[in-house]
Amino acid sequence: MNVAVAKKETGRALSDSFAIARDRLPGSGKVAEARSAAFAAFDRVGLPNRRIEDWKYTDLRALLREVLPPAPAPDAAALSRAAEAVRLRAIKGVRRLVLVDGVFAAKLSELGGLEKGLAVRTLRDVLEAGDAALQAQLLAPDNSNPMVALNSAMMTDGVVVEIADGVVLKQPLHVVHVASGTAPTARFTRSLLRLGKAAGATLVESYIAADGARAYQVHDSLLVTIGDHSRLDHVRLVEDSDDAANICSVVVTLGARAHLNTFGMASGAAVSRYQATIAFAGEHSRVETNGVNLLNGRQHADTTMVMDHAVPNCASREVFRAVVDDRAHSVFQGRIIVRPHAQKTDAKMMTRALLLSDEAEADNKPELEIFADDVTCGHGATTGALDESLLFYLRARGLSEKEAQALLIQAFVGEAIESIVSDELRELVVAAARRWLEARQ
């Protein structure tokens, strides 16, 4: 009973903001109808709580309390703070696409000299300009997940990238989400990446805060289709400010003989949830997905992965590592589904948590759901502290306690980080991990 009341209170405020925002949100006709339906779907459940199995360990009703009102479009000051933040985290040799407070910032982005076969538009344009096929794809995600529904209802902007058949991008795309507004508000973004056949791309996503941004919420989603014989390399870094929330839903669909290599690391944000569904739609495809949580203070980070083997002869590898210090809480939920007839599936998942403090918590739920017999599937999960005998060995060789710990922690997360193919991007991630380790010394 209390739950319903609680839902109503936060729900009412949000209903009001949806009602106010609705007319200003991009898209009319079918898009607007879809928004209303999605909001109704969200409103029926509200923020998910622990009684919903998928949210057992991440009770957003308790962790977020409420969905904040949408952020206003950034003013000149916000843009200039964002520019400074982007500069500090700039990566060489990439094409940068920047979203500030949920709005595409053309001035901070590099849109000149697009390679042949690369098209970049904003979500706002696509929703308003009425490209029916793209709109349908953007509105396709399953609204039974309340946070997806909320995002479908409220999305303001994002990038829509299409890569034509046979085009392999030389320059990685770097999508930077910057929170810049100083009031505690929410950003709702959705991006889409469509790789044609025999195409290739590298996508880097960063979530960062400009000076002064505080207690904000990021509600993002990403839809990816990878055509036959195509390959996507994906690196994602959540370095939001330590009082922010980052909720992100990802849906990837792979064609035949396609390849996805994805890596995600969360070291920022007070509360984060990364929920990804990766579906195999064509045979002989392969996915490597790797993740690292580096948490301290009272951070809560949740990675929830569904690997959906719907067709035969595909392979997936999941490696997840959590390093949890202080009173932080790391969650990994991984589900491997092998549908009937998806024979010769080869799916493995390994999740390990390292607890550095007596008050740290790690919850792992690695699931197998297998409906075909000729498969090799397995998962493993371990939880524990740093190995005392290794620590002593290192200290007997002259390393201080912190140095010894740092070396072992680096080795622990190393297996996940090594999967990143590009040397520059791997170094970028190693540097981010090192920043975290140095901050703890």
Add this chain to the structure above:
Amino acid sequence: MPAVQETVDRVKRIDVDQYRYGFETLIESDKAPKGLSEDTVRFISAKKNEPAWMLEWRLEAFRRWLTMTEPTWARVNYPKIDYQDLYYYSAPKPKKQIGSLDEIDPEILKTYEKLGIPLREVEVLEGVVRPEGERRIAVDAVFDSVSVATTFQKELKAAGVIFMPISEAIREHPELVQKYLGTVVPTSDNYFATLNSAVFSDGSFVYVPPGVRCPMELSTYFRINERNTGQFERTLIIADKGAYVSYLEGCTAPQRDENQLHAAVVELVTHDDAEIKYSTVQNWYPGNSEGVGGIYNFVTKRGDCRGNNSKISWTQVETGSAITWKYPSCILRGDNSRGEFYSIAISNGHQQVDSGTKMIHLGKNTTSRIISKGIAAGVSQNTYRGLVTAHRKATGARNFTACDSLLIGDKCGAHTVPYVEAKNSSATFEHEATTSKISEDVLFYCVQRGLSQEEAVGLVVNGFVKDVLQQLPMEFAVEAQKLISISLEGSVG
């Protein structure tokens, strides 16, 4: 080809062949009227001559049950159960007051003979049927709702062990029953356990006093005979300080078209340095090859390692029932206590199994071990669901879990749903799971060496489950091994 024809015939006969215990015993019985109300609860309590506190306890559970809803989280599907369309009490009509085994209805004795359960302790004692060295087992036989015989009572009494139907224990040892009943599985625990608390009719009660090692294995044999009858037995086993007991439980039911409900509760308590080893071979009728009939087995089993250095070990071989919903669990409360769960769950035909365990580490340096082997064949669904959790104060907690699934055929499903929760840094958990099928190469190798396809499968499966079979007491291990081959008959062709 004749070999193919033989397989086809075998598959056709499968539900008959497979279930050897599907006969019915024709006896008169004494039943409560159909349906469930406070009156049913009062009826059962009155039949058992229960004291007022017991009736009150039941009624409280019943009222609580009315406010609850059936759980839906398990991966099992079944039509809605009409709880008003069941009998909640059925007892074989006694010709007169039973004083000795000779006075038990000969039909019931015959039933147990067919089941291979020795109730005639006289013969056993005289050494007529007992080869040298064979261990003796004391048996409590539960027929539908009541316990019909408990053997070796005298000898157990001499050792100070109390082993009797729980209905008698409520009258004869109310202080013990009141002290422990519902302390491991509270009346409000879950829908089925609460229902059981309201209407349980019988079951076994065991108390092993401090320092006593129970001189023989104790066993209960459950049999559902009546039509449309739910069986709700309640077992309570207490091992006091330094005590040890090994307890075996077996179950069968006649073959019937309708689904029968079995909602049992088992509570185990171990005090300091005590140990309980609880083994189950569950072979309730699984339904026929079309998925008609079979037992709905919704069972709550939980052990409480209340004392330091205590141990509870669950071993189960689950081959029967249309639906199995059970999670024998351990609450590791005492420091250095240990919980174990060894399970073989086989599903064939239309069976649905959702089973596993919970290891709840509360005390310091507690350890647990989970070995689960799931085998799915036919169009069955087989799910392992398990929780391992270490609370903040459970420093030094350790768990090792291995759950392996084997799929036979491409129309079944095998699922693994583990929850691994660590809330302190000194907890060390290791979990691993695999799913595979029987290697064609191995099968071919065996067949080439002269084994039939089924023998080859049997060989591989027995190898697959060996770790768990080894945990069973000898008599049970042999029975379980046979049962495993029988359950998988017709699964390859």
Add this chain to the structure above:
Amino acid sequence: MALLEVKNLQVRVEEREILHGLSLTVNPGEVHAIMGPNGSGKSTLSHVIAGKPGYEVTGGEILFRGEDLLEMSPDARAAKGVFLAFQYPVEIPGVATMNFLRTALNAQRKARGESEFSTPDFLKKVREVAARLNIPQDMLRRGVNVGFSGGEKKRNEILQMALFEPSLCILDEMDSGLDIDALKVAADGVNALRSPDRAMVVITHYQRLLNYIIPDFVHVISKGRVVKSGGKELALELEASGYARFEDAA
């Protein structure tokens, strides 16, 4: 001044006293063998000198160049020049041997206030030592001791000894798990490191190792204390008569 002075050392592990007043003095340039049956406290002594957690020193002291060793953390002891070659060197997956060697060497140098090695100098030094010990380059790229054979693990320990140039080397059961050829290679590595300002304490159960590393002094320990000390001939005597005689003496 003596390099190492163990005075009346008493050590407990989980309520059980393992060493009951053990004394030992080691001067620079000396090689001491410590022999004793299983459970006599040999490994405990080596662990306590290196500072392994889990041991409670209830009495006595350990001085290293006159400084109280027991007051120092394990890494501080390493920087001072105490090196323990482990009986069972641990495997550290994910930490490349090369990276580990450099991190450890520079940590020790930094603690002593010395400058860190430059990468080329370091590589040159490691390659030189590795070649001498017959350690292939690919072993250095693998995780520390991961997938190494028993002999390779021991050679890796000696490689570190050569690299870190400690003043006190404690070799804990260096011969365990080695065949005779591997033992010779390891012993040659150790002998090459003998020098007037470096002392060695060789802990072993068998006399065999002492055919290859010839000690200046032999101490027999039994039940947690030194029961007899002598020259290298004591080891041969032990080989002939066994430990039983000394156990009675304890």
